[in-house]
Amino acid sequence: ETGVTQTPRHLVMGMTNKKSLKCEQHLGHNAMYWYKQSAKKPLELMFVYSLEERVENNSVPSRFSPECPNSSHLFLHLHTLQPEDSALYLCASSQGEQGPSGANVLTFGAGSRLTVL
Amino acid sequence: GQNIDQPTEMTATEGAIVQINCTYQTSGFNGLFWYQQHAGEAPTFLSYNVLDGLEEKGRFSSFLSRSKGYSYLLLKELQMKDSASYLCAASDSNYQLIWGAGTKLIIKP
Numbered sequence: 001e002t003g004v005t006q007t008p009r010h011l012v013m014g015m016t017n018k019k020s021l022k023c024e025q026h027l028g029h030n031a032m033y034w035y036k037q038s039a040k041k042p043l044e045l046m047f048v049y050s051l052e053e054r055v056e057n058n059s060v061p062s063r064f065s066p067e068c069p070n071s072s073h074l075f076l077h078l079h080t081l082q083p084e085d086s087a088l089y090l091c092a093s094s095q096g097e098q099g100p101s102g103a104n105v106l107t108f109g110a111g112s113r114l115t116v117l
Numbered sequence: 118g119q120n121i122d123q124p125t126e127m128t129a130t131e132g133a134i135v136q137i138n139c140t141y142q143t144s145g146f147n148g149l150f151w152y153q154q155h156a157g158e159a160p161t162f163l164s165y166n167v168l169d170g171l172e173e174k175g176r177f178s179s180f181l182s183r184s185k186g187y188s189y190l191l192l193k194e195l196q197m198k199d200s201a202s203y204l205c206a207a208s209d210s211n212y213q214l215i216w217g218a219g220t221k222l223i224i225k226p
Contacts, residue, residue: 004159042216042217042218043204043206043216072190090138097212098212098213103165106160110151110157110158110159
């Protein structure tokens with residue numbers, strides 16, 4: 001497989017459930033990201049990992065918990081979510097972190113569509 | 118604050134030309150990206166501009182004016198498959214990407 005793969009593609013959960021989203025990249029990239037995409041709103045950066053170390057956490061509620069066990073895998077653990085958390089969750093990777101070394105193009109997965117009842 | 122503005126939706130005819138505008142206000146600037154996102158699919162990279170001017174890639178071109186805080190994506194010879202959302206994102210002084218809400222482009226036969 002190539003590119004960035006996200007599973008599951010669709011997830012419906014109750015507010016008391018615990019679930020996880022998975023992301024896998026086979027591009028040899030060193031940075032991975034979680035974004036939230038809501039209808040008619042800009043992409044919201046949630047977490048950034050570079051070389052498996054978290055480098056950014058944009059004030060995301062603790063009910064979202066990321067995990068990056070290695071440079072190819074990224075998880076987003078979900079628990080006691082709220083209905084307003086319903087959105088498309090996009091994973092992305094890039095060769096390196098965004099920085100002075102150059103523009104690092106993001107490669108996105110197709111997303112996990114989350115519905116919280 | 119930092120902000121990106123782009124039209125919410127545009128409609129164009131197959132075979133025609135369409136220009137999608139993007140204005141940005143950021144703390145510093147390190148380039149501007151355009152991505153294409155078909156419904157239910159991953160956003161894919163289209164272009165990156167950091168210097169003023171026009172860059173052409175086949176039917177798609179992207180323009181940047183740093184002094185005006187303005188960019189546009191120009192799509193020529195429109196095809197039905199160009200129906201998608203087009204996302205504009207500016208890189209600020211900390212290399213953080215500031216995203217627009219996207220422009221949904223509808224192509225009619």
